[in-house]
Amino acid sequence: MTGALPTSPWPATLLLVGAGIVSAVQVGKAPAALQAVQTALAMPLSQAAWLLSAFGVVGAMFGIAIGLVADRLGARRALIAGLLLQGVASAAGAMAQGPVLLITSRVVEGVGFLGAIVAAPALIAHIARGRGASGPLGAWSTFMPVGMALILFASPCLLLYGWRALWWVGSAAALVFACAVALHAPHVAAARDNASTAALLRQTLLARGPICLLLLFMLYAGAWFALFGLLPVVLQDGLAPSPARANALTALAIGAGAVGNLLGGALVAHGARPSSALAWAFGASAVLALVVATAPLGPAWRFGLVVVFAVISGIVPPALFAEAPSQAPHPNAVGATLGMMMQGNNLGLVAGPPAAAALTAAGGWPALGAGVAAAALAAVAVAWWLLPRTERSLEAPWSRISHDHR
The missing domain is CATH 1.20.1250.20 (MFS general substrate transporter like domains)
Known part of the structure; x- marks a missing residue:
């Protein structure tokens, strides 16, 4: 069911940009803590590199597929699901005692990240439709540099408590924003028509x-x-x-x-x-x-x-x-x-x-x-x-x- 859209798109836009920033933090925490993770888990560089590349590989392989899922599921629900995946996977990574679970959790985080950053701008485009979506979408595009800069500035303090602190903070932030989006983001109906997924993919x-x-x-x-x-x-x-x-x-x-x-x-x-x-x-x-x-x-x-x-x-x-x-x-x-x-x-x-x-x-x-x-x-x-x-x-x-x- 689709509720009435808010008078101004900006409160919802700022919430969604915040969700993007939290997602970008998940990307930036790995390079910020890479050396500490290597030392703590005795990971060779060849394994540690996967902490950096997991998100890129997931996005390069499954971007359009996750976008199709977001279209069918609905942008709001896809965003919530993406944030929940990031939060749960980051918590699992924080508890990892070896490289296998940590790298696996990063792959799952990558799926959640991609779901969130595909769904959020689609939701912004919908709620700002007819009122000029360019400004809100321009604000959305700041999510990556702001999130990366934020975690780089915060990492020296967080690393005083060990590399797991970055993962726990990332988990808590993603779960908090999942709840905030569920409570405050406008409801937008998922796509419902006769166009098949295969036809949309082909088009x-x-x-x-x-x-x-x-x-x-x-x-x-x-x-x-x-x-x-x-x-x-x-x-x-x-x-x-x-x-x-x-x-x-x-x-x-x-x-x-x-x-x-x-x-x-x-x-x-x-x-x-x-x-x-x-x-x-x-x-x-x-x-x-x-x-x-x-x-x-x-x-x-x-x-x-x-x-x-x-x-x-x-x-x-x-x-x-x-x-x-x-x-x-x-x-x-x-x-x-x-x-x-x-x-x-x-x-x-x-x-x-x-x-x-x-x-x-x-x-x-x-x-x-x-x-x-x-x-x-x-x-x-x-x-x-x-x-x-x-x-x-x-x-x-x-x-x-x-x-x-x-």
Whole structure:
């Protein structure tokens, strides 16, 4: 049953963004505690690496499938289920005495994470329908950098109580938000029509819009994570004499992406065409990648440009989230389209770091910068030439805002 939607979408949006932030904390706790987990459980690096890659592998393999389940189950129930899975699996991981249970719990967390981050924006798009969903979806896109920065800042204090403290805090936060969503999120009916799951899957896989969204998020994530491989080198050049300072600087750089997310959300909400915002953001990111990798700069300046890169590239996710509902090939395939888009994000996450390592081994940082720039320029081409049902314009996003609000 569908209840009346709230007068303003923002209270529910902020609740759902909070659920996304809690989900991002589950991603960030593993790198923050990796060394402590290795020491406590005597895990070799080959096993410990799975704590980092479990989420990416789940997303790369099952994104669209989990999106289809969310469409059939209903976005609200899928979000609650995803948060409950994260909470229970994080608690199981906190009690693990060996690597098998801990890694298994991370895989289950990954399923819950993907369910939550596919369902939440679909729910936001529904409750903000007709009142401009671009702003709320732009706010949603801040969930990952905010959650990652939050756990990086909090981890030094939590690790004083051992690595399990991060898992217990993650569990408690996910379960609390599952209850909050169950009590306060608007009710939205699950999809009910004659379209079969197989037909929706086929339509989504073959539609140009979802394919473009997958490619764009894959190129964005691959370039972002590849370039941020430079960050440890910058920090080792004297900016981070202690691990706590390194964590703080890393959190600053990642958190800068949230500023870009808000900027992108504001641009789209005030009339910027998504294709134009995407093209300009990717183009500027290509230039910045080349400068960061090749210019003769000191470590502080290089780090500053990495922060600027995070802000500029942060415009991309809100533009993609805002575009996703209109690119769905069927009203009941919004979750599947978002799942396909997130599948691209995870493919980039999985492929970006190895590609960066290969480029660096072959030609050093100039080769890495060229590779990141090439990925960004390929994304410009996808956004400009392939994204359907979008006015093709390379005017600056802010120029249309000025024109529309005179």
